[in-house]
Amino acid sequence: MIYTAIDNFYLTDEQLQNSPSRKDGIDEATETTLRIYGCDLIQESGILLKLPQAVMATGQVLFHRFYCKKSFARFDVKKVAASCVWLASKLEESPRKSRQVIIVFHRMECRRENLPIEFLDLNSKKFAELKVELSRTERHILKEMGFVCHVEHPHKFISNYLATLETPPELRQEAWNLTNDSLRTTLCVRFKSEVVACGVVYAVRRFQVPLPENPPWWKAFDADKSGIDEVCRVLAHLYSLPKAKYISVCKDGDFSFSSKSSDSQLQSVPKEVLQGGSPANDVVAPKAASTVVSVESGGSKGAIKAALDKLKESKKSDDESKSANGEARDEPIPRIKAQDRERSRDSDREREREEAERDRDKSKDRSHRSKDRGKDSGHLEKSRYLSSRDRDYHSSSYSSRDKDRHRHHSYA
Incomplete structure (x- = not known):
């Protein structure tokens, strides 16, 4: 439900x-x-x-x-x-x-x-x-x-009630401050906002503002005396506590809005390297220890030379492995550059292809427009010719009729 x-x-x-x-x-x-x-x-x-x-x-x-x-x-x-x-x-x-x-x-x-x-x-x-x-x-x-986030605050009850009683502004301000401080405690999840408002009004009673006693004034807000006393006790306990500080109790580690955690991790790495030494030194150290043991046990010059030769060979192998790793690390760089070049070439080809298609479309549009203009010009010339012929015909017929009229009706 x-x-x-x-x-x-x-x-x-x-x-x-x-x-x-x-x-x-x-x-x-x-x-x-x-x-x-x-x-x-x-x-x-x-x-x-x-x-x-x-x-x-x-x-x-x-x-x-x-x-x-x-x-x-x-x-x-x-x-x-x-x-x-x-x-x-x-x-x-x-x-x-x-x-x-x-x-x-x-x-x-x-x-x-x-x-x-x-x-x-x-x-x-x-x-x-x-x-x-x-x-x-x-x-x-x-x-x-449950996506139900409706909240009812005690501020409105305090404002309305103290305004009705015509209390001084100092009392209203202190009641407002106490209401804001009550939100730092669990009173908002233990009591209704009306009860918290009554407890706050009761807590500022040092201003000696007369309140109704018969019936008790808190009855109008559906509150009881035990709830009001508990609100006052919690507020008094809040003011007795020192300033709150952050305590790390999260199992997932400290959450931070800054980059202090990453900085601390970066700073801890060199210390470990200085204390423990490099991996190459760790590899060489046991060999050196073994040579010391062999020297102490045998004590011969041949054993010392053999041990020194082994140390030199181990150092050479370490240097070769480091150089191989360095070359392996350096290899991806030319590959990345070659890939970038290929991508740029492909993009240039695509761009050229698109430009050629645009030019082709433009030429087609121009040819269609020129054909349409030719048709329109022929039609205009034809209409212009017909209109001139009609005008000549009308003018010639008009002149012949005038001649006939003047011929039959002569004016003396």
Whole structure:
């Protein structure tokens, strides 16, 4: 059965305790830190992309819903946060291009992890991989949501209720800030937005704004006192936590928007070469050791000469193998050049053939046009001749009639 309502996204405390991340061995503190870190990325990226607050709120809710069904060990928090921003911008009708989202997250990663600010080449292989990963993660999110991405935020309830009570603007601003901070927690998947709104209003009671008590004001929003107290407790615990940092728990390795992973791999190769030596030296070293053993055991000059001859032969064979490998590597270059020449020749032949066909077609068109012009000119000449003859005939007949009239009717 497919549910189109948003009630199926609310979870109980027991379900949150048995989340997929917890089953993969991630403790509660680490999961909470990663949730806060991902929401911080969504909020900051939305500001850099100049998106409205509704986009960031929707992205954070989608982020929490996704990790209620999938584990942090399978999906890295950075790429899920980027995909949530990209998807939420389209849901809230403020779309941004994937290129813009990737550039912003690349910049935030460099700044947060104290990496050198590097230029992200849009034509590089790294950018193409990031773009594919962004689309793939968005499809995973939509599939887990069942393509039902409707989100109801508590902001509208707070605005309407506080406007009705004619509260001061300071209280409204603090309530708005608390509502934004509540999206960093799992309150959006535990309680309805009305209950979260009531908890936020109750949390800003230090402004001492009178609220109805009989009946209790929260009854109008279908909330209870226990839910309001839990919202206040979660918000107080959120403000007691230190700033969230990235923790690598993904089984597939660290996901990065920059090229630091590839740089580290390139830097690790020379160290291994320096420590372990080249393969040729590894081959020669056992032989040298064997010669030392033979020298110590025999101690004769003939054995020493034989060992030195073997070393020279091994070095010669290594040099020959290296030269053969170098020649084998150099061989494909002329072949590639020859292939390029053949391709250019084929393209030139095709171009010449096409030009010859065009010239042939043009000549045919010209011959047809000349024939048509000859027919038209003959017809015009014939019509011109006939018209002149008709004119001569009419003029001659007219002159003969005038002569007859003057002949029979003479004027005295």
